[in-house]
Amino acid sequence: SQQGEEDPQALSIQEGENATMNCSYKTSINNLQWYRQNSGRGLVHLILIRSNEREKHSGRLRVTLDTSKKSSSLLITASRAADTASYFCATQRGAQKLVFGQGTRLTINP
Amino acid sequence: SAVISQKPSRDICQRGTSLTIQCQVDSQVTMMFWYRQQPGQSLTLIATANQGSEATYESGFVIDKFPISRPNLTFSTLTVSNMSPEDSSIYLCSVVTGGAEAFFGQGTRLTVV
Numbered sequence: 001s002q003q004g005e006e007d008p009q010a011l012s013i014q015e016g017e018n019a020t021m022n023c024s025y026k027t028s029i030n031n032l033q034w035y036r037q038n039s040g041r042g043l044v045h046l047i048l049i050r051s052n053e054r055e056k057h058s059g060r061l062r063v064t065l066d067t068s069k070k071s072s073s074l075l076i077t078a079s080r081a082a083d084t085a086s087y088f089c090a091t092q093r094g095a096q097k098l099v100f101g102q103g104t105r106l107t108i109n110p
Numbered sequence: 111s112a113v114i115s116q117k118p119s120r121d122i123c124q125r126g127t128s129l130t131i132q133c134q135v136d137s138q139v140t141m142m143f144w145y146r147q148q149p150g151q152s153l154t155l156i157a158t159a160n161q162g163s164e165a166t167y168e169s170g171f172v173i174d175k176f177p178i179s180r181p182n183l184t185f186s187t188l189t190v191s192n193m194s195p196e197d198s199s200i201y202l203c204s205v206v207t208g209g210a211e212a213f214f215g216q217g218t219r220l221t222v223v
Binding site for chain 1: 143152158202214217
């Protein structure tokens with residue numbers, strides 16, 4: 001069963017604005033990861049945050065993790081049209097298997 | 111990192127037929143994962159394919175419907191058998207590297223008519 005719940009399901013913003021997506025999960029995890037999917041193609045790994053980390057940055061991406069609330073957020077700053085995609089969180093407990101959230105469909109308007 | 115070549119990229123198939131999807135990885139990996147993504151939905155794990163042993167299927171997926179082969183550490187196939195329109199989905203293969211991040215093939219977009 002799907003563990004992660006993401007909100008919002010869809011987000012539409014103007015280019016240059018920041019986009020924030022949230023993810024909640026139900027069980028303990030080793031790490032939480034964020035992926036991007038363009039137009040139903042393969043997923044691209046964006047960032048991984050381990051259960052003992054609270055915040056991580058990569059370029060314009062900032063991820064936070066609150067294990068007490070079992071939630072994570074992905075912030076994309078200074079959005080660009082090329083950021084238009086679906087974004088998924090995925091949790092990993094062990095044995096490499098990932099459980100994906102429902103995803104957020106992000107649209108950046110020029 | 112890992113590069114995965116998945117084919118076909120898309121296909122339109124008649125109901126009742128079968129389609130075999132292939133994934134080739136550019137490095138040896140212990141486990142390969144097969145996912146289904148139904149239209150507008152997230153990814154659902156079908157099974158984990160280990161070399162030299164039978165695949166491990168998730169709840170709701172059975173070997174008769176989704177037989178998997180894993181003849182070596184760089185290759186795997188997933189067959190979608192006796193297809194119906196409900197099988198129309200994107201199918202993706204994936205591997206996880208030592209760093210815990212996953213790499214995906216480009217997906218196979220299957221339409222059953």
